[in-house]
Amino acid sequence: MRSRWPPPQTRLLLGLLLLNVRPEIYKGIRVVRLAGLFLFLFAFSAVAALGAEESEGANQEPADMELTGEPDSRNPFQRLLPEAKLHGYSLSSYRGRWGDGEDDHDIYEYLTITIDDLIPNHVDAELSGRFYEDLNDPGNPLSFDDDLFIDIDDARDHQWPDRLSTGWIDIHDVFRDNTSLRVGRQYLYEFDGLHIDGAQASINRVGKFDFKAFVGRPVTYYSGTHGDSTFGISTTYRATKNTKFRAKYYRYTDDSRNLDDDQAEIEFWHREGRWGYFYGSLNTLDSDLKDLVLSSRLISERWNTYLVIRMYRLLSEIDEHSIEFSPFFAVLDELEPFSRSDIRLTKRFGDTFDLFGGVSVRREDSSSDDDGDVANSDYERYEAGFTVYPNKKVTFTSTGQYWDVDSGRRFTGVTTEIDYRPIDVLRLSAGNSYGEYRNEFFDTFRQLQFRERPDVLTYFGSLNWKVRKNTTFKTRLEIEDNDFEDDLIYRLQSSVSVRF
């Protein structure tokens, strides 16, 4: 019998070096590595937070400190970049889920570090992202039957990698005030929240105008964007203090689908005193009018009422488009033109009682209950609820909603929650939520009508404790009882966040 090469000891050494060892050893190494990472991040955040608090209390300038001859107590960061201001946010979170004989335990770490005045008055920078670790590797299941807790956002043995959310440098006010060039990974909230690796330039307050332009490669965590690109421009006109208009255009090139989409949009905002807020937008997609939005928020202090009225109109059919404009076509087919109107009213009675309710109505243009197109439906949605404030420490809220969707589909939901703040820094909540779906469908081949009515009952309790001015501890436990599982499903999430 021929002996295997290399010998076992060498294999073990090589395995350790390459971390390609037995899973349980590898898992141990990962847990230690993770614990170290979290300890480091937590200590870093805590030290930075304490430093921030101390510096708030100390008015003495660094230069003055040197003149006094006292030892320089500044941290290395301050010594290296004395003018720069480092601040940020760290959130360490544990999420555990278990039920039906299965369990899933993960740790997530979110970290945002911002440096203002990296070069005084001209350069800022930010880095943020998410790390995670799966504490119990379930292998590589392919079905919900194999693993109850499959979730594309779940920490899953790094099957889906850590995330870099932002990483940019902002160069501003160099050649002219109110100008900026931001380079790197960034969100473009003005352009439908696009997430890009690229550059954005802005020139603000040119008279009553602001201008923006960007170019870059889109970022998404769920599919490849190799070969994709996007660019756009916008201008905002501040007509008055209470009225502004914006015109924007951007193109999204989706290489994998060989699609180019151009969206142009005009938006306006107007505020009338403190009682009226109005918003409107008109979009075009490629050569078609796409949609129209009109919404208003009306507030009456005299009547203690708050009213939101919103109207959305999809003006043309949308089918296959780039990832940015796809109406989930791949799984739901075309989105047919429709109108949806929403109205929601909140009224306060005295100091102890709020009543609110609303209606949403969706109507497809070519609507017919029996057209078989379940992905383009008419519906009415009703919502009502109340909040009681028996005293300043306790709040009780109950809401109910009912969806009446064509083709025999319904949803009924009720949620109640009681909130107790014994002291300013502590908030305790408990409640439950019930939802029942009703789905009817007709099998045309077998000529049979089917009906399913799954329901779900969830109990939850949470604690929110502001441990220090910039440190918060939160924990929430949910227990879910639904029709499809024999066992209860538990979900526990605890987090510590530090702002520094």
Add this chain to the structure above:
Amino acid sequence: MKQKIQAKTISLVLAVLLGVVLTGCDEKDLSFESPFPHVTHFEMGIECSQCHEPDGMEISFPSPASCTGCHDLAEDGTVGAICSACHTVNDEFRESEKAIRHRAVEQFGAPLPVAYEETVFNHEPFLEDQTQCLSCHARVEEEELKEVFMPDMDLALAFYAESGQPEPPCSTCHSMYDIDTEPTSHKAPAWMREHGLTIEFEGKDQCSYCHEENMCTTCHEQMMPQNHTALFRLQTHGLEAEWGRESCSTCHRVDFCTSCHNQVRPRSHNAGWTGPMNNHCMDCHTETGERSSCYACHDPGVAETGHVANAAMPTDPRYAPAHFPGSPCMICHDPVSGTTGPRLRHPVTEEDQCGVCHRF
């Protein structure tokens, strides 16, 4: 008919609600009605500071001496008229005294983000001349006994922007709120549900006073909507996506769906899923052979090779000659009226789709 009745009912409800609300849509907001005849005094050239003297960082409410400096109350017999202009009115006006001190404007409801309850504004640098008072407290001079306008944060920031000065730290005006202390609006029960609306109406500018730009995504990754239960994740999200996919698009793009469905088999796709009596793809993905059909989740190559068992075609020479491309399948295989061939045992939408799976 049913739709007409519903439309009428909804229109009626909307009209009533709108009427109720609009009747109360006065622009009372944060201003308050002062019984003091400001305009008369402006016209006489009396400056604001003659009555509203600086009191530390605040502006004081006028004392009786402010009146007696000009009015001989005892002699002109107007004691009652003049004094009662301010001093005999009800508690509401005494409350408005606090408003001058920027303290007692009670916040209404959840979504109003502005409250002066903890605001202490240092008036001193602005007291050089009367014009500067009016640059913030506009409308005092417009009409007799009218509102005294209280400025808000937008106005304050606009002042700094227009004057070219950098924005001051929060503590310039705020004694309590800062980046680590949430405003009252955030404590309201409805805030979690309704804070998204404020973004539509006011943009993210106000959020960015305190929050980092990526705070939205960081928080929403951690705190999913309440309806995203295990049942929702496992079973019912498809149902909700069918009737309201617009809601999904608030957070998700199409690759979120397809990426997950490509990797994770739905519960319904069990061992018997491909059996001919099963509903199979056709219930959900009706356009066989189109990108939106089975190919939504399955790569076309995989889908075709994975279904070779279903591609079994007749080998009997009696029937084989009939199976040429374009032959009318349903003449023989119609599930009800099929004549010679085995009757179809699974649903189809159009006859020409047979060739998508079955080879000839």
